[in-house]
Amino acid sequence: FYIVSLNDISGLVGLQTLLQQEKDSLEEKVSLRTIELQKEIQRKKVIQAKLESMVYVDYLTGLPNRKHFNQKLELFMQEISSKKSYDFSLFFIDLDGFKSINDTLGHNAGDELLIEVAKILQKSVRNNDFVARLAGDEFVILVDQIREKDDIEHIGKNILSSMSQPITVARNHKISISCSIGILMNPSKDLDKYTMLSLSDRAMYRVKENGKKSYCFFDECMFEEFHQKVDLMKKIDDALKNDEFYIEYQPVCNQEGIILSCEALARWRHQGQNISPFYFIPILEEKGLINSFTYDVIDMVFRDFENGLDVGSVSINFSAFQFYDTKLLSFLKEKARKFPHFTKKINFEITEGVFTTDPELVHDKLTTIRALGHKIYIDDFGTGYSSFDYIRKYPIDVLKIDKVFVDEILEDEKQYKLLKGMLSFADSLEMSIIVEGVEQEEQVKYINALDIDLRFQGYYFYKPMTLENLFKMI
Ligand code: C2E
Ligand code: CA
Ligand code: CA
Numbered sequence: 001f002y003i004v005s006l007n008d009i010s011g012l013v014g015l016q017t018l019l020q021q022e023k024d025s026l027e028e029k030v031s032l033r034t035i036e037l038q039k040e041i042q043r044k045k046v047i048q049a050k051l052e053s054m055v056y057v058d059y060l061t062g063l064p065n066r067k068h069f070n071q072k073l074e075l076f077m078q079e080i081s082s083k084k085s086y087d088f089s090l091f092f093i094d095l096d097g098f099k100s101i102n103d104t105l106g107h108n109a110g111d112e113l114l115i116e117v118a119k120i121l122q123k124s125v126r127n128n129d130f131v132a133r134l135a136g137d138e139f140v141i142l143v144d145q146i147r148e149k150d151d152i153e154h155i156g157k158n159i160l161s162s163m164s165q166p167i168t169v170a171r172n173h174k175i176s177i178s179c180s181i182g183i184l185m186n187p188s189k190d191l192d193k194y195t196m197l198s199l200s201d202r203a204m205y206r207v208k209e210n211g212k213k214s215y216c217f218f219d220e221c222m223f224e225e226f227h228q229k230v231d232l233m234k235k236i237d238d239a240l241k242n243d244e245f246y247i248e249y250q251p252v253c254n255q256e257g258i259i260l261s262c263e264a265l266a267r268w269r270h271q272g273q274n275i276s277p278f279y280f281i282p283i284l285e286e287k288g289l290i291n292s293f294t295y296d297v298i299d300m301v302f303r304d305f306e307n308g309l310d311v312g313s314v315s316i317n318f319s320a321f322q323f324y325d326t327k328l329l330s331f332l333k334e335k336a337r338k339f340p341h342f343t344k345k346i347n348f349e350i351t352e353g354v355f356t357t358d359p360e361l362v363h364d365k366l367t368t369i370r371a372l373g374h375k376i377y378i379d380d381f382g383t384g385y386s387s388f389d390y391i392r393k394y395p396i397d398v399l400k401i402d403k404v405f406v407d408e409i410l411e412d413e414k415q416y417k418l419l420k421g422m423l424s425f426a427d428s429l430e431m432s433i434i435v436e437g438v439e440q441e442e443q444v445k446y447i448n449a450l451d452i453d454l455r456f457q458g459y460y461f462y463k464p465m466t467l468e469n470l471f472k473m474i
Pocket of ligand 1: 437
């Protein structure tokens with residue numbers, strides 16, 4: 001409060017000026033602070049947008065990532081209401097042989113390649129088509145509003161041809177790459193987004209099975225196959241509880257047919273039908289049940305030995321997942337402690353694929369398994385890996401030459417020479433050899449003519465059989 005006398009007018013005017021000045025300075029401060037705050041909010045918005053975009057962008061290629069793709073697919077699905085099927089198509093793209101590029105040229109080259117592939121894919125489609133990277137070397141494209149199959153095929157061909165141009169990575173390495181494409185065209189409206197992705201993935205696998213570097217539409221018959229798989233996935237838990245699995249033994253013999261050892265092959269008999277291990281093993285793997293399943297197989301073989309099975313040895317198939325099983329070694333040690341006289345009779349088959357995973361882990365586990373007295377077989381030798389260097393580095397006893405090297409030796413001289421090369425290669429490494437998939441007498445003659453010490457496994461000599469039949473056979 002100011003106490004002012006009326007005759008002190010000049011004092012009053014002075015006070016008014018003072019108050020006005022204070023007001024002006026306060027307003028100025030407020031407006032400055034407002035500008036500052038606005039700037040601060042703007043800056044935070046930019047950061048927020050950047051963070052949000054990082055959640056939706058693949059860090060390597062700059063393409064939308066899986067999360068973004070899921071969101072986009074949902075949007076596509078919401079946009080259509082009245083029609084029976086959606087009018088977009090889903091392309092699932094997987095590079096062929098990407099792993100071996102990573103293995104031979106290194107991960108940096110692999111990354112460079114993925115960046116180039118992302119660019120190629122974006123250039124191969126229209127601007128409004130949505131290209132995303134799901135993971136690793138898997139990409140997807142959402143192609144909107146093309147209803148003619150020919151036009152969709154045209155896009156597939158376009159991607160394949162753009163991809164066939166050499167790509168330069170690791171400074172000056174020119175490499176050729178190809179891809180396999182599964183296409184789900186105008187999916188039915190009953191499908192959810194996960195099923196759509198699975199179906200296009202399934203179609204892509206069909207391309208891989210048929211020799212890669214092509215495209216394939218997901219069709220009705222594959223839909224049937226897909227449902228069968230889903231059905232089997234549901235049934236497999238009960239099948240394990242109900243003991244629907246058992247083993248058949250396929251003898252391995254010399255050229256006279258004398259049985260020297262056997263391979264244990266898992267069987268699933270379900271409601272009067274035999275389901276192939278080619279179907280149920282991947283399901284067990286997918287469901288995370290393969291480790292306990294293998295324990296069951298090992299148990300069964302030990303039990304059969306206890307019950308008088310009289311062959312030199314039995315080999316059991318390992319899945320690549322087995323190497324990540326932390327309890328495997330203690331399980332095998334316990335078996336070796338309990339059944340020391342049978343342990344040396346049990347061997348394990350692994351495929352070349354395991355050497356591409358975790359070299360140290362695989363090496364350590366194989367060394368320990370071997371120290372227990374088991375031998376290590378390489379199954380389907382020659383089909384899985386581009387480098388044979390692993391033979392030098394890992395403890396391996398037996399090579400099982402895959403059936404593909406035997407299949408056409410009678411018709412195709414080159415194929416025969418290839419088999420000859422494979423066998424002398426294995427022989428020079430002083431490995432034991434088993435030739436798989438021998439079906440005809442002539443094939444046996446041709447192989448014997450090469451004069452290499454080996455064993456045979458194939459329908460010409462013996463098919464897989466129950467323990468009972470094996471007893472009779474022996
Ligand atoms: P594999 O280990 O390569 O086993 C050989 C497969 O070839 C067996 O098929 C056998 O029946 C078949 N075979 C043997 N000789 C011939 C022949 O002369 N001609 C033809 N056409 N085929 C022949 P199967 O029993 O259907 O097994 C398929 C695959 O399933 C096996 O291939 C193996 O990878 C896997 N598998 C089987 N049992 C088990 C198991 O207990 N555990 C794991 N992880 N995989 C298993
Ligand atoms: Ca095998
Ligand atoms: Ca095999």
